[in-house]
Amino acid sequence: DTEVTQTPKHLVMGMTNKKSLKCEQHMGHRAMYWYKQKAKKPPELMFVYSYEKLSINESVPSRFSPECPNSSLLNLHLHALQPEDSALYLCASSRGETQYFGPGTRLLVL
């Protein structure tokens, strides 16, 4: 298995909702990442997990809460989001230096 999967593909949520994004890989990679990508912009790093521990938080608002329950799974819990949080959320994993990206979750906050 050489891919990173993300669910759901699309998500529409209101500003009072709580939802979660899921990312999974079975390549034995011990580093996993969340990126946010706005339209026509490059991805921006949000969080990095290394060996299931949070190693980088790029000053992301607390309404985004990451979780790494095990070495294959990475979640991003969403609560009280704003319309400006609408974006493509990308997950990636790596063992060495090459990062492998999932297809992303397209999030729309109404």
Next chain:
Amino acid sequence: KQEVTQIPAALSVPEGENLVLNCSFTDSAIYNLQWFRQDPGKGLTSLLLIQSSQREQTSGRLNASLDKSSGRSTLYIAASQPGDSATYLCAVIYGGATNKLIFGTGTLLAVQP
């Protein structure tokens, strides 16, 4: 501040042409540089990774070069095809305990049949 810029922002070429995409970075102390491809609304596909000690990498019709001292990288695509149409992103890593990628602004490529 570490910034990565790509020129041109958009490029349209007829099928069969050879083309060059450019990437420049302000801090030359990079650990390595990656080129990615992104299709509309999709995730990123890694194309090539160049270590800071290397000058170039090749994969099929793609050739990436790196001039670390001048803060530049180029992606050369030979004999372009309509299937090459996508956004191409370069990204640099400055080392450290984790692989923090800093992405360039991207080049949107359209290859006309």
